[in-house]
Amino acid sequence: MILPIVLFGNPVLRQPGKPVRRFDADLRKFAEDMQETMVANQGVGLAAQQVGKPLLFAVIDVKRTKTSSTMIIRGKPVPVEEQMPLFLVNPVVSLTKSKEIGNEGCLSFPGLRIDVPRSRRVSVRAQDLQGKPLVFEASGFLAVVIQHEVDHLYGRLFIDYLKPAERKEIKEDLARIRQGLPALTKDTKE
Template identity: 60%
Template sequence: MILKLVLYDNPILRKKGMPIDSFDDRLKRLVQDMLETMAYYKGVGLAAQQVGLNLQLAVIDVSGSKLSSSLLIGGKPAMVEEHMPLFLINPTLSYTQSKEISNEGCLSFPGLRIDVPRSKRVKVKTFDLEGRPWYFEAGGFLSVAIQHEFDHLQGKLFIDYLSAEQKKAIKEELEKIKRGEAILSVKETD
C-alpha cells in the first residue's frame, strides 16, 4: 500500500523516533508499505517520520543507483545489491572523521537539492525483521543514504546543515513546499 508522504514543515519530521520493540507481522507489513511508497516516489530511502510515524525505522534501496556504494559485513566486502533493500531498525551509527560533500534530495522536500557534509564511511548496528542484531559498514552513496535516513530518525533534516545565509537563499522553495506547490515525482505505471 502506498502511504501518504509527509512534507516539510510537518512537526513529525522533527520528532525523534521511538524504538521498535515488537518484531511482528505489523512491522513486516509497514516495512513492505514503506518500500512500495519509496519506489512509487522514486526514492532511495524513506524514514518512518516521512510517512507520519514516530519510529526508529527506515528503508533504503540504492540498487538502482549509478553512484558507487560499498558494503562490508563481518569485515569482508559484500555485494551491495544482494543486501537491498536494507532496513534500519533502532540503528546506531559510528562515523568516520573524513568527510565529503554530498548533493542530496529528500522526498519530504520535493524538487530541493542541497550540498550536505557526510562521513565517507559509516559503521551501523541495526536489527533485522526478526529482531536479531546485525552489523555492517557502508561507504559511498549507501553511506550517504544511511546517514540521511538516520538523521530523519533523530528528527534532523538535511536543511539543518545549511548556514543561515544558505537557508535564506532557499526560503522561497521551502515556502512552496509548505504551501503544497512542489511537485512530487512518481513512478509511471502501466
C-alpha cells in the same frame, strides 16, 4: 499500500523516533508499505517519520543507482545489491571524521536539492525485521543515504546542515514546500 509522504512543515519530521519493540506481522507489513512507497516515489531511502510515524525505522534501496557503494559484513566485502532492500530497525551509526560534500534531495522536500557534508564511511549497528542484530560498514552512496535516513529518525533534516545565509537563499522554496508545492529548480529561479 503506498503511504502519503509527509512534507516539510509537518511537526512529525522533527520528532525523534521511538524504539521498535515488536518484531511482528505489523512491522513487516509497515516495512512492505514503506518500501512500496519509496519505490513509487523514486526514492532510495525512506524514514518512518516521512510517512507520519515517529519510529526508529527506515528502508534503503540503492541497487537502482549507478553511484558507487560498498558494504562490509563481518570484515568481508559483500555485493551491495544483494543486501537490498535494507531495513534498519533501531539503528545506531558511527561516523568517520573524513567528510565529503554531496548534493542531496529528499522526498519530504520535493524539488529541493542542496549540498550536504557527510562522512565518507559509516559503521551501523541495527536490527533486522526479525529483531536479529545487523552490523555492517558502508561507504560511498550507501553511507550517504544511511546518514540522511538516520538523521530523519532523530528529527534532523538535511536543511539543518545549511549556514544561515544558505538557508535564506532557499526560504522561498521552503515556503512553497510547506504549501504542498515543489521547490523551484535553480534553472527557473531568476
